[in-house]
Amino acid sequence: MRPDDEAGLLAMVIDAVKTGRPMAIHAGGSKAGFGRPVVAPAMLDLSGLAGIIDYQPEELMLTLRPGTPLAEVEALLAARGQMLAFEPPGLAALCGADDGAGATIGGTVAAGMAGPRRIRAGGARDHLLGFSAISGRAERFKAGAKVVKNVTGYDLPKLIAGSFGTLALMTELTLKVLPAPEDIVTLVVPAPADTAVTAMTRLQIGPLEPTGLAWLPAALAGDLTEAAEGVLLIRFEGPDGALADRIARAGDAGIGAAGTRVLAAGATRPLWRRIAEVAGILNPQAGEAVWRLSVPPASGARVLAAALACDDARGFIDWGGGLVWVALPEGTGGDGGAGHLRQAVAAQGGGHATLLRGSDILRRRVAVFEPEPPVLARLSERVRAGFDPHGLFNPGRMRASDIGADISAANGGQP
Structure with a gap:
């Protein structure tokens, strides 16, 4: 229709x-x-x-x-x-x-x-x-x-x-x-993940107002750096004069190291588009699941380290440490890594683990969105029923309790 x-x-x-x-x-x-x-x-x-x-x-x-x-x-x-x-x-x-x-x-x-x-x-x-x-x-x-x-x-x-x-x-x-900003630049700073997350925290509470804070491991950074530990990416936007001042003040504040580079607008825009779209960084393959882990920003490096303990996992950090992207084989842990990743998130202050990419079979077997506590789940269901009491719109899209008998049967009787 x-x-x-x-x-x-x-x-x-x-x-x-x-x-x-x-x-x-x-x-x-x-x-x-x-x-x-x-x-x-x-x-x-x-x-x-x-x-x-x-x-x-x-x-x-x-x-x-x-x-x-x-x-x-x-x-x-x-x-x-x-x-x-x-x-x-x-x-x-x-x-x-x-x-x-x-x-x-x-x-x-x-x-x-x-x-x-x-x-x-x-x-x-x-x-x-x-x-x-x-x-x-x-x-x-x-x-x-x-x-x-x-x-x-x-x-x-x-x-x-x-x-x-x-x-x-x-x-x-x-x-x-x-x-739209008049101009845009990116500082590329060699740094390990834990150092980068600490720097991100200082930048977010400071006066420089970055509009993008991410960390890429060397394996995913391409030609951005030759450093083995990875790179901190800091995006500044605004008038030309203001950007030059922010770059200088970032260096004065200790945000920088030997090998730091400045990318102009022509290189900055496609870089952050790739970060936003994720696939251009992680390059997920058939048979892999991709998870988005929303965590307290200070926990980003530790959560990523725990996620990378899984075989063949790879990932990076965005949102100043508050967002961790992870790709790993769907066979991880028998549940696409859901149990391991949610345990890692819970151990580092809590948050949400959301499956962004996976086969239909995996997306039927595991909770795609972070499971809600029972009280909150009942409240969510009451809100949904208030708007859509007949369950007409996208049944089962967000939680298994919405799924009808046809899904249950297709999944061996499991919810």
């Missing part, structure tokens, strides 16, 4: 309510491999709900339909010297999407995705001002507003971002945009 407008979508949801027919939600297809496999008798393709509704550059506000390709949005903003500040990645290559799959703005927000600039600008949920949607009750509703300052009512934009289409189907969304 492929509606071309909100009225057509509403008619399809009304029919689904009457027939009790669940639907797998699809748009660009870039993240079809992210989350548990959805088995449903119908596929709802939202790519027809595309196009810009209202763009006011002077007000830093953009209203558009959810099926609008992310690449189209970024090109529109770039032409006016603006950007989506949360630097959303497409992740098609990482999630094993089919050739030709492309991220849409609705799917990006629904997955709550953000790139390296999240440490300074926040995530997708912080830039979603408002939206219109249709619930699983076949009811139209709106939340938020087309203004930056809005404090009326429940903050549903924060709830819908990261819900993976399991609560409601957006038909329109309004995003805050920001001016």
